[in-house]
Amino acid sequence: MDAVQALRDAGQGRGGMNYDAAVIGGGPAGAALATHLARAGRSVVVFEKEAVAHDKVCGEFLSHEGVGYLESLGLPVDELGALTLSHVRLAGTGEPVTAPLPFEARSLSRRVLDEALLRLASSAGAEIRRGVRVKSVTGTMNGFAFLPERGSEVFANAAFLASGKHDIKDFKRERGAHPECLAFKTYWRLQPEEAAALSAHIELILFRGGYAGLQPVEGGRANLCLIVRKDVYADRYGSWEAVLDALRHEAPHAGRRLSGAECLTERPLAIAGLPYGFLARSNGWLWRIGDQAAVIPSFSGDGMSIALHTAHRAAGIYLSGEGADVFQAALARDLSAQIRRATALSRLLVSPMGQKLAMNAAYMLPRMLSFGADWTRIPPRALDRAAL
Structure with missing residues (x-):
């Protein structure tokens, strides 16, 4: 019997619950993922640290x-x-x-969108635990134990980190x-x-x-x-x-x-501490989605689309029976070029010389703005690969 199975058995004795998947974070990525998995018949619990929908630092x-x-x-x-x-x-x-x-x-x-997505996930059959922070996650390749701030331990076969722009203890993103x-x-x-x-x-x-x-x-x-x-x-x-x-x-x-x-x-x-340009690499077991998977600079306006893409992509790969390492590698193929281009442009836009260059280029050829918007989108081939 491995360590996680022992934790599960002990948890059942203390009132713990088992799920196919546990999601930390109820923003667009977490709620969309929970909806996909619940509709596919998987048992899902979502931990959302805020008790009610609220405004977030986001361009919307x-x-x-x-x-x-x-x-x-x-x-x-x-x-x-x-x-x-x-x-x-x-x-x-x-x-x-x-x-x-x-x-x-x-x-x-975001206040309206997040509430609508959480309600959608709940109606699909996911369990939404609002106002609950997760203190720790422990596990092996066979499963995970989640310890919330209140209530019993929760056990799940898969762990999805969707905590948005905020890192959680022991799972900080790279710069x-x-x-x-x-x-x-x-x-x-x-x-x-x-x-x-x-x-x-x-x-x-x-x-x-x-x-x-x-x-x-x-x-x-x-x-x-x-x-x-x-x-x-x-x-x-x-x-x-x-x-x-x-x-x-x-x-x-x-x-x-x-x-x-x-x-x-x-x-x-x-x-x-926004880690613009961050793109998660495989760690073998943890599924990172949303801003925990990829952070594109704000000017592109594609942050929420990427969050939803990561949820859709993760759901498809998880439901096919493959693991987090396959997902993270696929996401890197989907998004690396887009995030690299957007990060380079954003670095220009926060520098005096870059701002002058951007304005001069726009004056000479206004369509450059349209091109820049198109250049920093999720590529169509990635959208095709994400089809469930």
């Missing part, structure tokens, strides 16, 4: 791949109030440049190939004329040491989500207020957008 941009994955799950995003985005706009110290997106995108707040950045997010109520001008657009706004994304979301709000290099923040800014002031003054376009606007967020959501 859904590219056509993400919309397709959600619709394949039976979740039409338009019925949830998603807004259509058709154009991209780049702004810096001068006048902005606008170009059509190479696809029709959507904008939907990415990008300068360390801080990320901030706020919601705004723009003046009517500015809200009308922003409608159907995703705007990328450059400022010293970073860039911001501004887009409309449901409820008549605008999502302002930005990243700034950690070293520039420490040397030049030192506070969210200073970053916001720089954004307004260094990019006149942002100043116009936010003139007379009401900030709807009491204080910004913030996160540090």
Whole structure:
């Protein structure tokens, strides 16, 4: 009898429960995976540390791949109030440049999307444990024991890590190939004329040491989500207020957008240590999905699509009887080129020279914006391979 089987037997005696799969994290990746597995007849438990759906540091941009994955799950995003985005706009110290997106995108707040996905997973038969953190995971190639902060141990044949941007103890990701950045997010109520001008657009706004994304979301709000290099923040800014002031003054376009606007967020959501450019490699047993598998720079807007892709890909490989090592190798083939390109572009966008080059290129050929959006998407061949 191996160690995990002994733990299972002991756990059953103490009221522990057994599952085919346990998922740590109930964001888009974790909830989508749980839905796939539950519909296939597998017993699944999802541990979500937050008791209720909440806002997250996220641009809330859904590219056509993400919309397709959600619709394949039976979740039409338009019925949830998603807004259509058709154009991209780049702004810096001068006048902005606008170009059509190479696809029709959507904008939907994470609070709404995450709640809908967790409800979908629950209706499929997955057990959702909200407000529960996992203290530890132990196991071998034959299974795993999960110890939540409250309640009995849980045992599962497979362990899926879907904790998003936040690492958990003993399972930290490696650093990415990008300068360390801080990320901030706020919601705004723009003046009517500015809200009308922003409608159907995703705007990328450059400022010293970073860039911001501004887009409309449901409820008549605008999502302002930005990243700034950690070293520039420490040397030049030192506070969210200073970053916001720089954004307004260094990019006149942002100043116009936010003139007379009401900030709807009491204080910004913030996160540090984003490992942009990270792509997980096989460790033989742990399934990493979502941001725990791959972290693409924010400007690409493909983070949620990648999260859903990893869930879809992991479900297909798991249900075929293959292991986490096969999944991680397949994911590297799917995403490595895309993440490498996006990381290189993002490194340019947080440097003064790179920002000048980006703006000059956009002025000379606005369609470069459309090309950049297309260049940082999940490749069609990877989507074809992910079909369940």
